[in-house]
Amino acid sequence: MSGPVGGVQVLQVPGTARRPRGLVPWVVGAFVGLPLAVWVALAVGVGLEAPLFFVLVLVQPLVLFGGPFRWAAVRRRRGLVRFVRTPGRLTFPATGVDRWCYLLMSLGLILLPFVAMWDLGRVGSESSGVVRAFLWAAPPLSASGLFWLRGWTPTSLARTPTGVVVHVNCTETTLRWDDLPPVDAVSAPRLDRTLRAAGTPFPGTLLRSDPDVVADLVELYRTHPELRSELVGGRVPERLRGGDLWLLDTAEV
Structure with a gap:
């Protein structure tokens, strides 16, 4: 399910x-x-x-x-994620x-x-x-x-099959997967640094989810285009529930 x-x-x-x-x-x-x-x-x-x-x-x-x-x-x-799933989009809300x-x-x-x-x-x-x-x-x-x-509208970060949708300060920006740089595996805050490098500052530290898990998901779907259909079919919650993010590690080996 x-x-x-x-x-x-x-x-x-x-x-x-x-x-x-x-x-x-x-x-x-x-x-x-x-x-x-x-x-x-x-x-x-x-x-x-x-x-x-x-x-x-x-x-x-x-x-x-x-x-x-x-x-x-x-x-x-650590490890806790809060998200809203709508058709074709998985949204991670920030605190209000x-x-x-x-x-x-x-x-x-x-x-x-x-x-x-x-x-x-x-x-x-x-x-x-x-x-x-x-x-x-x-x-x-x-x-x-x-x-x-x-x-005022709540800050959020969403994933779609075409890219990452950043909503900050009543404005919404879509970053295509191919335009995203690799997620830094060491320097913190990882998510903030990645989106800033893509030209869109985002306060990832305000997310109600563990920003490291959100960053791992960004890197997973950035490096594996064949998996982006999961964002439409609803497979992402199952992946999160099972901790199935290890494609990140195998891709880097």
């Missing part, structure tokens, strides 16, 4: 090898953790007698932009946490002038005209960001 068409299916691929993760998890962790540490250190060192909200404004975007990557890393397990992070940041910037003025008044500090102009410019800019979010 190849499983139902439509709806997210979850499979654990047996025998998945541990791959190097590279510097991405550490960089993203620092992207989230260091700004928070700076804010806490200033709050403790300076004390509550200073307007600390401005420091929080500076670190909030860093935390919210890095949050989706950390969320995906925490929720993801980035939309909620952008929403929180937009709402925070809308409230920025009100909270900042309260924080300044609390400590008896005055604000310059430039600062006030900056603060009151934030709400309309954030409101336009909320309208942009209305057209």
Whole structure:
């Protein structure tokens, strides 16, 4: 059986090898953790007698932009794949946490002038005209960001018999199998590097699946054109369920 068409299916691929993760998890962790540490250190060192909200404004975007990557890393397990099978296409969705992070940041910037003025008044500090102009410019800019979010569509990576379909930032790009470079077997993140080399940056670290398994599938169907019909017939879930990705290894020997 190849499983139902439509709806997210979850499979654990047996025998998945541990791959190097590279510097991405550490960089993203620092992207989230260091700004928070700076804010806490200033709050403790300076004390509550200073307007600390401005420091929080500076670190909030860093935390919210890095949050989706950390969320995906925490929720993801090695060898676990989540996919949606539709006729002629196998789609690997990414996390949608980035939309909620952008929403929180937009709402925070809308409230920025009100909270900042309260924080300044609390400590008896005055604000310059430039600062006030900056603060009151934030709400309309954030409101336009909320309208942009209305057209937001989830990031995903799909396989078809003709190539790989990358969907990022409301745009969709199809990369033909023959145009894809070989998947790097060592350097991490492997999937991101491969698609970037093909001219289409893609945040593979946001996928809800193990990006190494997804990268292995890309290399499998790139190097074995005779197997691409499986993407139409629904054979891929069976291959994943059985851990039958070893054609990669035999092809490289």
